[in-house]
Amino acid sequence: RKEVEQDPGPFNVPEGATVAFNCTYSNSASQSFFWYRQDCRKEPKLLMSVYSSGNEDGRFTAQLNRASQYISLLIRDSKLSDSATYLCVAPWDWGKLQFGAGTQVVVTP
């Protein structure tokens, strides 16, 4: 099984600022990737899917760099409610997800 690696953080971000962080993967055969958000003591929730070069959803932008095998997540105009752990996910087989350890983001007033 291939690994998915993330900077654990925490990334301390002033409210309204932009934060970005990366995730590297080692399975070059992976075709799709996902960002999940996990709040403390809660289940992970799907935030974004990345199938091609990138995806944008409101204040969130995910980009995929296949040559360098990394995925990035950018959050613009950070809100206090964005404070969470963001999990990078790369499927390693049909229906089977390899999770990164997560990047903690703390948005401060």
Added chain:
Amino acid sequence: SAVISQKPSRDICQRGTSLTIQCQVDSQVTMMFWYRQQPGQSLTLIATANQGSEATYESGFVIDKFPISRPNLTFSTLTVSNMSPEDSSIYLCSVPGRSISYNEQFFGPGTRLTVL
């Protein structure tokens, strides 16, 4: 996304005992997955629960320790057998979304298990 419930939401158990966790989905799904999240760590896939056949276990997980049932397309159970403190984790079930990729998955709320 599907609505997924798990029972119990949490439990505290003595070592050597067993706990069965239930996962109920509000729609029929072919595959269900069971994950474990140990304290401070990310999620690890335990097994894939297939309706009508034996579960498929990942490396490091065995049926004797984590027997799984899948009696129909909306329900599955995971049993944690002969528990030890190392089994203290959050156990989550997941199901694929409606995407054809089966890789967009949605998780139940989890069962927080503490073994003393």
